Amino acid sequence: MIIPDSSHAPIPVQNATALTVSIAHRARLLGRETFLQTMEGPGVFRDTSFSEFAELVAVFRSWMQVHSVQGDLLAVAAIRSADTVAVITAGLLESRVVVPINPRLKAPQIAGILERSGATALVADGAVLHALAGGGMLDDAARERPTLLINRQRLQPFQRAAYEPVLGVLDQKHMPEATGATSEAGQRRPEGICLFTSGSTGEPKGVLIAQDDVYARALAEVALFNLTADDVLLSLLPFSFDVGFNQMMTALVTGCRLVIADSWTPKDITQLIELFAVTGVSCVPSIWRDFLGSGARLDREGAHRALRYVTVSGGDLAPDELLRLQDVLGVGLFKTYGQTEGFRLTCLLPHELAARPTSVGRPFGSARVSVVRDDFTLADPMEEGEILLAGLGVMQGYLGDVDTSAKRVPNPFRQSDADPEYAIRTGDFGHLDAEGYLFLRGRRDLMVKINGNRVYPEEVRRLLVGVAGVRDAAVVGVPRTGADAVLTAFLVVGENEELPVIQRRLRQSLPPFMIPAVVLLREAIPMTAGGKQDMGALRLEAEAAVSPHSPSSNTNT
Amino acid sequence: MTETEQQIADYLASQFGVDMSNVAVDTPLISSGLIDSFGMVELLLQIETMSGAKVDPGDVTLENLDSIERIVGLVEQLKAG
Numbered sequence: 026m027i028i029p030d031s032s033h034a035p036i037p038v039q040n041a042t043a044l045t046v047s048i049a050h051r052a053r054l055l056g057r058e059t060f061l062q063t064m065e066g067p068g069v070f071r072d073t074s075f076s077e078f079a080e081l082v083a084v085f086r087s088w089m090q091v092h093s094v095q096g097d098l099l100a101v102a103a104i105r106s107a108d109t110v111a112v113i114t115a116g117l118l119e120s121r122v123v124v125p126i127n128p129r130l131k132a133p134q135i136a137g138i139l140e141r142s143g144a145t146a147l148v149a150d151g152a153v154l155h156a157l158a159g160g161g162m163l164d165d166a167a168r169e170r171p172t173l174l175i176n177r178q179r180l181q182p183f184q185r186a187a188y189e190p191v192l193g194v195l196d197q198k199h200m201p202e203a204t205g206a207t208s209e210a211g212q213r214r215p216e217g218i219c220l221f222t223s224g225s226t227g228e229p230k231g232v233l234i235a236q237d238d239v240y241a242r243a244l245a246e247v248a249l250f251n252l253t254a255d256d257v258l259l260s261l262l263p264f265s266f267d268v269g270f271n272q273m274m275t276a277l278v279t280g281c282r283l284v285i286a287d288s289w290t291p292k293d294i295t296q297l298i299e300l301f302a303v304t305g306v307s308c309v310p311s312i313w314r315d316f317l318g319s320g321a322r323l324d325r326e327g328a329h330r331a332l333r334y335v336t337v338s339g340g341d342l343a344p345d346e347l348l349r350l351q352d353v354l355g356v357g358l359f360k361t362y363g364q365t366e367g368f369r370l371t372c373l374l375p376h377e378l379a380a381r382p383t384s385v386g387r388p389f390g391s392a393r394v395s396v397v398r399d400d401f402t403l404a405d406p407m408e409e410g411e412i413l414l415a416g417l418g419v420m421q422g423y424l425g426d427v428d429t430s431a432k433r434v435p436n437p438f439r440q441s442d443a444d445p446e447y448a449i450r451t452g453d454f455g456h457l458d459a460e461g462y463l464f465l466r467g468r469r470d471l472m473v474k475i476n477g478n479r480v481y482p483e484e485v486r487r488l489l490v491g492v493a494g495v496r497d498a499a500v501v502g503v504p505r506t507g508a509d510a511v512l513t514a515f516l517v518v519g520e521n522e523e524l525p526v527i528q529r530r531l532r533q534s535l536p537p538f539m540i541p542a543v544v545l546l547r548e549a550i551p552m553t554a555g556g557k558q559d560m561g562a563l564r565l566e567a568e569a570a571v572s573p574h575s576p577s578s579n580t581n582t
Numbered sequence: 583m584t585e586t587e588q589q590i591a592d593y594l595a596s597q598f599g600v601d602m603s604n605v606a607v608d609t610p611l612i613s614s615g616l617i618d619s620f621g622m623v624e625l626l627l628q629i630e631t632m633s634g635a636k637v638d639p640g641d642v643t644l645e646n647l648d649s650i651e652r653i654v655g656l657v658e659q660l661k662a663g
Binding site: 158291319549 | 599610615641
């Protein structure tokens with residue numbers, strides 16, 4: 026395999042027009058060299074060259090021109106693949122609002138997002154159609170709107186029989202010739218993508234991000250990680266999650282290789298890094314925690330020498346875990362913080378980790394972070410308040426009639442037209458230190474009072490995972506009327522660990538008001554399809570455990 | 583399907599809500615998107631229950647888990663010690 030010479034690499038692109046030119050340019054210059062490598066099964070990989078990718082994009086653009094108009098919402102529910110990357114790219118180039126849906130969601134959730142988003146067209150694969158059919162929702166979801174079947178090489182024989190006749194018109198052979206023309210009809214919207222947040226409470230909300238912000242955010246990450254066309258990024262996270270989406274965009278704008286894999290096991294990740302000489306991995310804490318638990322270690326002198334960086338995104342690890350992870354990976358860790366509404370906006374750089382392991386770093390790109398008091402005045406350094414995000418990548422608003430005004434507010438620190446117009450209220454509490462490093466305490470709406478102390482479940486969780494014998498933890502504060510909230514901890518402990526011993530250690534290492542009143546042992550913490558702790562499910566369990574009808578506290582199940 | 587294969591198919595149907603009626607022993611489960619990689623943790627616990635042995639982290643790969651056939655292979659390998 027020939028690795029593209031970086032001297033051939035086009036400069037990073039900043040908008041849809043430049044991306045169109047860049048894809049054509051790369052297809053011509055780098056033609057048969059590999060752009061995407063997709064794991065399609067154990068040991069089975071499919072390479073997609075630059076020119077094949079350009080062809081896929083052209084085919085999907087022509088489908089979109091026939092079946093939708095500019096500004097339409099286009100739902101993409103499919104496993105990550107060359108097709109999926111090409112469809113999303115085509116959607117951006119055709120000025121559709123792309124709604125990536127996690128294909129691992131259950132049928133009612135997928136159907137719910139389709140319904141709520143008002144998507145006029147659907148791009149889906151066999152797995153998603155199978156899930157919808159199993160839930161009796163295929164007709165409503167797929168037949169109600171033009172549906173394109175992608176990832177067809179991965180269709181199982183029974184899926185082929187079931188879906189191809191239904192969606193026969195979608196056969197790519199029968200599609201119109203690509204014209205490259207842009208539809209004149211329809212209303213142009215500034216939004217490029219719509220990401221649905223799972224949300225710890227309530228219904229998922231569609232977060233609209235302007236197309237300009239999608240590109241700007243990708244370029245900021247290119248600068249942060251110093252990406253060039255010679256990089257090889259490992260894609261493990263869904264495109265419906267801002268971290269996964271943004272990583273894919275950085276590959277698209279730099280033309281670096283993207284290795285797409287669907288296994289999160291430490292062994293598979295280690296092998297993939299070796300096999301493809303991966304230089305960068307973006308991941309969530311739960312995957313890294315598994316990695317630490319497995320005893321895996323990278324060989325930085327040999328098999329894994331290409332690796333330059335990894336990220337810990339979408340959550341945090343305990344200081345001890347971060348240092349151990351840095352040790353077993355032997356590579357720089359970038360810890361990022363953000364929200365879907367504001368993308369990733371701060372980052373703790375590898376060399377900053379040792380001095381401030383509990384910080385989430387400083388803003389990068391043109392992002393601005395402030396900590397404000399209740400009256401929106403600027404808090405002093407070290408003074409706690411709500412975190413406001415402004416600038417780069419901030420959302421346009423929520424989709425539909427969801428009220429945006431409580432989340433997106435006029436930027437209180439705007440002095441000139443050059444300053445961002447809006448700021449995002451994160452709902453996270455924390456402080457900035459004198460050097461401008463951000464520290465998080467937790468979600469304001471999850472904060473509970475215990476013996477007069479403000480306690481953030483997230484803060485307790487970070488302390489718990491630092492306790493010897495505790496492998497993973499989740500914490501829920503269950504409010505009670507007329508009494509203090511009950512802190513409930515779900516713990517995953519090491520083999521041969523016993524609850525009384527663990528509880529003794531908790532009493533030794535946590536302040537009294539942070540010691541969970543109820544401790545439930547679990548084999549694993551339930552996760553959402555996006556890789557975050559499933560707080561909805563945990564909250565229900567916690568509420569059941571502390572209800573007056575519950576047999577006892579300190580239940581050990 | 584053998585008894586062990588059927589046991590695993592039943593488990594997948596009940597635990598993951600997957601419609602198993604068309605799933606053969608060699609149908610890819612994870613790489614086809616039928617079950618998600620989060621499901622792997624629960625699947626491992628089931629494999630440990632069925633085999634009565636602990637799964638080595640080095641054995642936790644797509645290779646060993648991606649179809650009923652492969653899972654049965656892992657279970658039997660663990661049983662054999």
